[in-house]
Amino acid sequence: MINSKASYLEYLEKDRLRLGIKKHKPLFLNPFEIDLEIWEFQKALRKCEYFYNIDNNSIMWRIKKFFAARNFKRLSCKLGFTIPTNCFGPGLRILHRGTIVINGQCEIGENCTLNACVNIGTQAGYIDKVPKIGNNVYIGPGAKLFGDIYIADGCAIGANAVVNKSFTEPNSVIVGIPAVKKGSLDRDLHIN
Structure with missing residues (x-):
């Protein structure tokens, strides 16, 4: 479970490696490459896990949490995934939309x-x-x-x-x- 910034970054890196995503490869360079859309979803999933698992009640934290959840929901609907937070360990690999x-x-x-x-x-x-x-x-x-x-x-x-x-x-x-x-x-x- 993601419970610190270090574990958040570790999960992201393991997910990226499993998907075979190159670092700093923007989505707009190849809009038809599906792995990049799935990678965006997985980053949103991990970001939500980070914001929801860390107990912080500051205004800025709550604003960031809101926008992270909003982005996660948008990508979930777009790709057809109903995947809640905190179910998967690091290294998740989703192969297809649907x-x-x-x-x-x-x-x-x-x-x-x-x-x-x-x-x-x-x-x-x-x-x-x-x-x-x-x-x-x-x-x-x-x-x-x-x-x-x-x-x-x-x-x-x-x-x-x-x-x-x-x-x-x-x-x-x-x-x-x-x-x-x-x-x-x-x-x-x-x-x-």
């Missing part, structure tokens, strides 16, 4: 990769039964994860998988409806 819905109670580790149309949510009828996801997890397009489940480090969840039970073995390949383990990985998923 509907991504994450429950605000989820805990997702470092170096998570998300594709379009991913939904990570609660079990029907409960507000606190949400997934906990380890580090270096890849979540394919259209995957749905819900309920009080745990996904181990290094797992890859296939396209359109419906995951409603825990997978505690690291580096598992998870596919299907309902999801089952189909194999194992012998490499780290966080390497680009």
